[in-house]
Amino acid sequence: MKRRRWVFLAPAAVFGLMAAAFYWGLGLDTMVLPSPLIDEPAPHFALPPLPGHRDGFSSADLKGHVSVVNAFASWCVPCRDEQPALNALARTKRVPIYGIDYEDKPADALAWIGALGDPYTRIGADSGQVGIDWGIYGVPETFLVDADGRIRYKHVGPLTEADIHRTILPLVARLER
Amino acid sequence: MIDEIGHFALVLALCIAAVQASLPLLGAARGDGALIALARPAALGQFIFVAIAFFALMHAYAVSDFSLVNVATNSNSNTPMLFKLSGVWGNHEGSMLLWVFMLALFGAAVATFGRNLPPALRARVLAVQAMIGVGFLLFVLLTSNPFLRISPVPLNGAGINPILQDRGLAFHPPCLYLGYVGFSISFCFAIAALIEGRVDPAWARWVRPWTLAAWCALTVGISMGSWWSYYTLGWGGWWYWDPVENASFMPWLAGTALLHSALVVERREALKTWTILLAILTFSLSLVGTFLVRSGVLTSVHAFAFDPRRGVFILLMLAVYTGGALTLYALRAPRLVPGGLFAPISREGALLLNNILLASAAATVFIGTLYPLFLQVVSGQRVSVGPPYFNLTFGPIMVPLLVAMAVGPMLPWKRGDLWAALARLKLAFAATVVVAVATLAIAGVRSLGPACGLALAAWLFAGTAVEMAERLRLFREPLGDTLRRAVRLPRSAWGMTFAHAGMAFVIAGITGSVSWTEQRVVAAHPGDSFRLAGYTIVLDDVKNVRGPDYTALRADMRLMRDGSLVRELHPEKRFFPVENGTASDVAIRTNLVADVYAVLGAADGKGGYTLRLYYNPLVPWIWLGGLAMAFGGMVSLTDRRHRVGAPARRRGQIAAPTAQAAE
Numbered sequence: 001m002k003r004r005r006w007v008f009l010a011p012a013a014v015f016g017l018m019a020a021a022f023y024w025g026l027g028l029d030t031m032v033l034p035s036p037l038i039d040e041p042a043p044h045f046a047l048p049p050l051p052g053h054r055d056g057f058s059s060a061d062l063k064g065h066v067s068v069v070n071a072f073a074s075w076c077v078p079c080r081d082e083q084p085a086l087n088a089l090a091r092t093k094r095v096p097i098y099g100i101d102y103e104d105k106p107a108d109a110l111a112w113i114g115a116l117g118d119p120y121t122r123i124g125a126d127s128g129q130v131g132i133d134w135g136i137y138g139v140p141e142t143f144l145v146d147a148d149g150r151i152r153y154k155h156v157g158p159l160t161e162a163d164i165h166r167t168i169l170p171l172v173a174r175l176e177r
Numbered sequence: 178m179i180d181e182i183g184h185f186a187l188v189l190a191l192c193i194a195a196v197q198a199s200l201p202l203l204g205a206a207r208g209d210g211a212l213i214a215l216a217r218p219a220a221l222g223q224f225i226f227v228a229i230a231f232f233a234l235m236h237a238y239a240v241s242d243f244s245l246v247n248v249a250t251n252s253n254s255n256t257p258m259l260f261k262l263s264g265v266w267g268n269h270e271g272s273m274l275l276w277v278f279m280l281a282l283f284g285a286a287v288a289t290f291g292r293n294l295p296p297a298l299r300a301r302v303l304a305v306q307a308m309i310g311v312g313f314l315l316f317v318l319l320t321s322n323p324f325l326r327i328s329p330v331p332l333n334g335a336g337i338n339p340i341l342q343d344r345g346l347a348f349h350p351p352c353l354y355l356g357y358v359g360f361s362i363s364f365c366f367a368i369a370a371l372i373e374g375r376v377d378p379a380w381a382r383w384v385r386p387w388t389l390a391a392w393c394a395l396t397v398g399i400s401m402g403s404w405w406s407y408y409t410l411g412w413g414g415w416w417y418w419d420p421v422e423n424a425s426f427m428p429w430l431a432g433t434a435l436l437h438s439a440l441v442v443e444r445r446e447a448l449k450t451w452t453i454l455l456a457i458l459t460f461s462l463s464l465v466g467t468f469l470v471r472s473g474v475l476t477s478v479h480a481f482a483f484d485p486r487r488g489v490f491i492l493l494m495l496a497v498y499t500g501g502a503l504t505l506y507a508l509r510a511p512r513l514v515p516g517g518l519f520a521p522i523s524r525e526g527a528l529l530l531n532n533i534l535l536a537s538a539a540a541t542v543f544i545g546t547l548y549p550l551f552l553q554v555v556s557g558q559r560v561s562v563g564p565p566y567f568n569l570t571f572g573p574i575m576v577p578l579l580v581a582m583a584v585g586p587m588l589p590w591k592r593g594d595l596w597a598a599l600a601r602l603k604l605a606f607a608a609t610v611v612v613a614v615a616t617l618a619i620a621g622v623r624s625l626g627p628a629c630g631l632a633l634a635a636w637l638f639a640g641t642a643v644e645m646a647e648r649l650r651l652f653r654e655p656l657g658d659t660l661r662r663a664v665r666l667p668r669s670a671w672g673m674t675f676a677h678a679g680m681a682f683v684i685a686g687i688t689g690s691v692s693w694t695e696q697r698v699v700a701a702h703p704g705d706s707f708r709l710a711g712y713t714i715v716l717d718d719v720k721n722v723r724g725p726d727y728t729a730l731r732a733d734m735r736l737m738r739d740g741s742l743v744r745e746l747h748p749e750k751r752f753f754p755v756e757n758g759t760a761s762d763v764a765i766r767t768n769l770v771a772d773v774y775a776v777l778g779a780a781d782g783k784g785g786y787t788l789r790l791y792y793n794p795l796v797p798w799i800w801l802g803g804l805a806m807a808f809g810g811m812v813s814l815t816d817r818r819h820r821v822g823a824p825a826r827r828r829g830q831i832a833a834p835t836a837q838a839a840e
Contacts, residue, residue, distance in 0.1 A: 008510045011454060012503035015461075018547075019496050022468065025550045026488045075564050077417050084759070103563060114698040115778065115789055 037151045043133035047124025050106050057098050057124030062149045066175045069143040071100040074112035076139040082158035083116040089164050090119030095172050099123040102131045102139050146175045180245060183233025184324035190226035191314040193219055197307035201300035213296050216303040217288040224285035231278040234323050238265050244330045247323040253336035253755050255726040263347040264337045270323035272350060277313050279358040287362060294383055301369035309361055312494045320487045339753040339760040345405030352398030353425055357463040359391020360432055364460035367453045368502055371509040376449040381442035386814055392432045393810035399425050400803030408763050418567045423546040424466030427539050431459040434535035441525045444590060447516030457506060461499040468495055523593045527585030534578040541570045579633050582677055583640025605639035630688030638681035645674045672813025679805030682798040689795025701788045710792035712773060713737040719786055727751040732777045736766055748777040767797050
């Protein structure tokens, strides 16, 4: 009988742990978080192109100029939100945008950029490994890389026009100086 | 003035809820008839005042009263009336008021239709429900008040997100909330049973119709949400395993399990403590969903603008309601008289298997949804669990569930014979094999996956049909007798048939969507034509048109087959100047077996337009199946045994044909 009682206590105990995790989670800001990679050189990688595209995306592309690196996936719903903002940024031709197509089916990715516009100078198809090197834990994520190939800024979640005008473009200008 | 009346009515509703949450409980404990009797009028009063508040806010939206912050930030005088009204719940504050309104509605429904419940049980149920009401009313008044004024009053409002300007918004959230909140009644019954220390078949019979009603609403809500994302997001996706979708799916899985386990309590007095736990968990998952969506701990497109205070408040409510309920469960459940053991091969054994699989499925979705959060708390790392995880873990649990779903209803209660049941399913076996072979023959031998999917759907559909045919003694007795049987058969049997057959259609629809969707992305000029899955699509013209609060590019297209017109298609790309946003209005032509789906994309500046054309075979079945499931639930709801107020003694007589048919 004693043993039986513990079984009935289990749901409450599990819930207690869960509620504690929730409370902890509340304190964490999902949008801003320090990346250990800030000011570190971007990882070395070479990603293959999407089918039908000529170029993939590799670390060599990042040298010599400031670049925006955007991780996206066709299965990622928030990515849809930021695509208009990225397209607008691409139209200004201010800074090249590189895409990491994260854990995605290439055909879906092609349909996706066909539907929502293709702001990317180059896209690399990543099965997950390169994303880990970049410290990507969820898409969309956007990085700013300086001319020396060091990661200088990381944005988590969809970019808005406001983010681009208030944060990304001023930072690009500062990094170019 | 009306706004103040609404605000004040909400405060009054809170006061009434506080009374309803305390005195009837005291009365039930002391056997004080006067206090027990207080529960009913209190529940009705609470409902009336919440309704006043709700309609006051709706009035403010209808007349575009921008002196309310909520209206000014979420509506505009140019917004069409339908979207002004549905805009009430297109934002956090208003949707919480809708939530509270539904909660009060269910309380009033129990007060009105629960006349056959023992007064003390009814008082306890209503008191527990009022406790939930107090929490949510406080939440609305303290952190999410839609009646706050703004000064100076803006000339016009900021408008509503273009993607929400859709009929879907008018129906999807109310159905969803009706489901979420409806499960609060099962929760309250569970708590009342724990307080009374008694769970018996009568209890199961009382709680089942409420669970069923909530389940139907949630089924419709989820189906409509998925349909909405199918035609709104503009690329034919209908399910993303997004945290918010999962938040509605978890209570659905748990609620489905609860429906089935309550049957075992009703018929065999077994699985009692498990059913109580499920009732608690089902509503708790609704609360967790609310927490996830409103607190900002997980990112999602559906997420509302959040405020950390709200997250803490909802977490507090979660701790009080779920934590309290589970503590009560730990204290009282061991004292419930345990039910009898039963044979694994029997109807109740099959229902237990159903519960194990559904609970595992819910756990899988739960872990996938919350894993990123838990991992971050434990290790500080952040990961994302995308559809790959869910496809890998959820699918394998569904397969045995679907296989067993056809067999379970063939097994009699108490002791069944698996081989005999399988032997009676030989027609279903045959159908499964035929469908699998036909799929391989038509689609090619490499399409093993889709062949399995369709075979599974055929197995479930044919199994369900065979079971019903046997009950009706179709083709074994004269047609007249069969018809007479069909009329006399309990409605719940018909309900099950519809619901299980609906599930078969959903599986077939998913298989079609995953395997055979054809798409073409083309740069088109007026006059061009394209071929897609045997159709020819002609783009005649693209024009600028004006809507009530948007301007749009509108394509005139013709869908042709064998040289004759099937239908005109007019996809639009809309621009909303007030909200500075775009939305695409896709054109879908469905023949209920397959959809032709056309989206107008951007102009290339040289007279051409991007067109995306899809052919989605079997996809309409996903929603048709979903609606069939909900319809089955509603048919079952009209069953005599569930009709609240039906004398319990009649039960034996009505149930007799079922037992007979199962022999």
